[in-house]
Amino acid sequence: MSTQIVSTDAGDARITWHRAKQPRLVLAVSHGAGGGIEARDLKALAGVLPAHGVTVALVEQPWRVAGRKVAPAPKTLDTGWRGIWPAVAEPGLPVISGGRSAGARVACRTATELGAHAVLALSFPLHPPGKPEKSRADELLGAGVPTLVVQGANDTFGRPDEFPEGDYELVEVPYGDHGLAVPKRAEITQEQALEAVTAAVVKWSGPLG
Template sequence: MTELEVPTPPGPARVVLDAPDRATAVLVLGHGAGGGIEAPDLLAAAGAVPAGVAVARVLQPYRVAGRRGPAPAAQLDEAWAAVLAELTRRFTGVPQVHGGRSSGARVACRGAVVADPAPVGVLTLAFPLLAPARKDGTRPDRSPEIDAVDAAGIPVLAVSGDRDRFGVPPAAVHREVVTVRGDHSLRAKGPVRDAVGPWLEKLLR
């Protein structure tokens, strides 16, 4: 396991990379808004990869700097793109699967439709379909972010807790949805691993 510091426009990102000598694919994972790369569902996903697949868990610059409050979306996306560019340089010609939990899932979805090369799949863990309620009670809909990935024809696996207060994405043409027992935290590692492993096997076959 290797720890990398990657320069990005908002500041350095940290990447924990677990890679075999000759990786056949790379799974890139981002964290939730106030959390980190040790979240249970991220570790479960990392542990579900087939043999030969590298895993890169990405800590955003604001968390590297010790802040818990998330950076603006534009900064998250800039940092993510810079990390992807570095991983593409390190793993030239190797297919990538992008993903993350909650806020990190949103970043992965936004990035997938503009990434070059495009990922062969996107893994969303606890994608927050609805934003927290505003003062007027409305909850902005975030479905366009994940719907854009489906529109681009990129396969998606969306894993969510059946009691997630932020909602569960519906199935779509290129989107498989798995609900497991739990809430937004997705702490049940076994069910997450059981959902992610077969999907990755099929996707990367």
């Protein structure tokens, strides 16, 4: 594991690299608006994917690096993501653009522009909680590259059955909420839920490179 500071037009971002010994792909993946790269699903992917030939670059947006509590506007998040892209593309491998929640929206909005090989959308916030009329489906549907959505069955930002038909794959995490946490009364453990996440990404990414 190694870290890298990258200057962007939105401030300094930080990349934490988890490198595969024989990499075939890079997964650049960022956090949401309410947390950082310590999110359970991001940590799980960084722990599992390198053994499958996928180097994982966990990206902290400039606002997190600066210690701010509140995420900036989507336009600023996109600016930060554009700024880190040369660093994640530098190894010369196909890059999967990924993120959880707000980070998933950024990945979808910028995928075609940046030449992303594919998009991984973890807990895509289809709409604000309780406001299904404020749909963000156009961002997901407009990604323009192979896309995998990993969504908790009980995500208040959009349950799997609320998602529209489209040219993407969707994997449901049983009992999972927006953070892909499962309640103690669930029929699966938290560890099993995260295994479902990593297994889905390993399977999906296999044919990509």
